[in-house]
Amino acid sequence: MARQPIDDPAGTPLSYWAATASPGPEIPAFDGDMQADIAVVGAGYTGLSAALHLAERGLSVLVLDAHEPGWGASGRNNGQVVAALKHEPHEIEEHFGVERGRELIRAVGAGPDLVFSLIERFRIDCDARRCGIITAAHSSGAFGDLRRRVEIWVARGAPLELLDATELARRSGTEFYTGGCIDPRGGAINPLGYARGLARAVVESGGAIRRDAHVRSIGRDGAGWRLKLDKGEVTASKVILATNAYTDDVWPGLRRTFLAGRTPQLVSAPLGENQRRSILPGGEIMSDTRYLTVGVRMHPDGRLHLGGGNGTAGGETPALFEELARHGRILFPHAGELTWEYRWSGHMAMTTDRYPRLFELAPDAAAALGYSGRGICTATIMGRELARWASGEAKIDDLVLPLSTFRTLPYYPLRDLIVEGAVMYHRLRAQLAAGR
Template identity: 75%
Template sequence: MAAVPMDDPGRTPSSYWAATAAAGPDIPPFDGSERADIAVIGAGYTGLSAALYLAERGFSVLVLDANEPGWGASGRNNGQVVAALKHEPHEIEERFGKERGGELIRTIGEGPDLVFGLIERYGMPCDARRSGILTAAHSAASLADLQRRVDVWARRGAPLRLMSRSELESQSGTAFYPGGCIDPRGGAINPLGYARGLAAAVLQQGGHIRRQAHVRSIRRAASGWQVMLDSGSVMASRVIVGTNGYTDDLWPGLKRTFLPARTPQIVSRPLRDNLRKSILPVGQIMSDTRYLTVGVRMHADGRLHLGGGGGTAGADRPALYEQLPREARRLFPQLGDIEWEFRWSGFMAMTPDRYPRLFELAPDIAASLGYSGRGICTATIMGRELARWAAGEAAIDELVLPASSFRTLPYYALRGPIVEGTVLFHSLRGRLKTPG
């Protein structure tokens, strides 16, 4: 049975991120009725980024979250700061054209600059480390695709570089892959710490955030829009929706524009010195080219962290986590049996084509969602873009991501078996193509 993302427990999950992140700012609960120039629904990266850029411009902005900043996917992901969507640059140009596609590629490529720039500007304590992203090829064909990626980015001045099997092994600690590439633009963060840092920056700039503020609906009013909550309402001239994988019934049909997929994360107890030094010794974060990407990172305290590689549309259950320890042993046979101390999951919003969605839901209401596992940079960028729209600086069709026609998925009711079937198919397909 498919789970409802908003039915997850209201407390922030007991994750490695929660155990190590600095405490977030004191956020009061919503109580009564308020007014703002712009109401922002969702205190994840999209909403907090939009609110920050609007507050910097001097707008009255109010962020509403059903739980607290970073409660959803923004506080549960692998923490990879990646300068890419799920598509190669030439595919983006084929989809959106040379001009719009090229602008999108350039902006996404600058995503790590934006994220790390915000972290530095506001002094966000989120263990930011810009040591690069390793992408390992899971087959000879995917290695050829990585060569094309490197060539395309090189023509755009980006410093990607192809790696041989031996070089990848020396920097990753695994001999499993035939090669890969490195993108020094990327890096790693504590994603919950980043969300809390964005929230603190919003408050510092004069914005407002309310927790325990579950938006139930949005309706037109004489002076703009009325955002209806369990207890009271908010009046605003414009509304930004940034609820992503945790979108519910606040706007008709919006939750049916993507498939919510629950993905796992596991973190070990600190490894012995000889083991920790044998895995990602240079400090990069690594993922591979399989459809069901596995993210691997080694934390400064010697803990091994794996995320992704599978998923479900259902509840958080033990079976969700069984594959990741096997993956760890397959990549790093030197591990032997190790103890896994933390495990947690969160929902990402998967679109059929894995491109994000930008919607103008009605005059003066816009939404961005569907980041398909590329949320840290992309959501921060889209928050900035939505701030331009809400400030009246750009029309919706002038933002970096072309706006989408609003279409619901006709098979949304079958999301449970569809997600399970997709995971099974790509898991088997990945095993057939892997070199090990």
């Protein structure tokens, strides 16, 4: 049987995030039967946000994770807090309808407000900065698309600003790109620190979390649910599945609704004073318009951080990082040969249309996943929304993300070939578009 993301080595990866994040709360291992109003499977942003919003309502909530809070993608990503999905607003309205589409656009646009307000309210130590996000165009055609994007969003009241090639180079420290735009609503965090802070807030608000709690099966138990684990069972009235890319076979077919791809992260040794002042001197965080997006940020201690830009359906190998390091040399040749002190990877759940999914799996059982690289804000939002549903405040088809039809991908058995082929195709396409 092919390995699944959940089968990655136990323990937090030796990442820059793990080296700099504050410790999380003491989480007991699951050992024995438990009961709760709502059982949440997965201690990433979706599950922790859901649990926090439920605990604040006074409901009994139990979060179960096969590892520990933030172990998966929530603790391994680039830390970009983005105020948009992967689509333009008119595309979202066409996809979901004007009324529901506008509601979703508003919610995601306010996503950074939600994230940073939780960080402030619960005093989460995660190096949070409302610094703005630059999107850099990798080709002249992409810059034309960004120009139209800015016009569309500005017409709708969003504070985006177009940057020509000269201004983009000044703000970023690279002349690779043809221009770009900046969205001041976004920002940056230590994503593992954010996950651990949410976990602490859950516990302090009266919720419960258990690690080493790999749920093996979920079945009906009268009017509620029974979750079977290696060392006991959990009974609950409602269940939220919040496992995203790390979904296994606990719910039949769920992991076949998306494709999981492993993406890399690299963090350098501290750069020299002149080098660190030349790259993103204004403190912004940057990503580009390639399908295989490269994220760039500078850390306060002068380290350069690159994320994404490559992917695989397989394991973590040197080749996964080599392409990202090569792109770093292209972006910042003046930085010389960089020493990469931290390298790690995590899985991202990609849907075919890059829209997230909200599923009603059965009465009183729901799942949200497939954030396609927009997980920090969108997963936090969906946790809040699932809490509205689980608490009885809203029907599931009234949440901000419309319900999706549960469909498995017919070509899922070929997922490894599809992911590897897509990576090669989009890498070549980006190189041709950029003339490199």
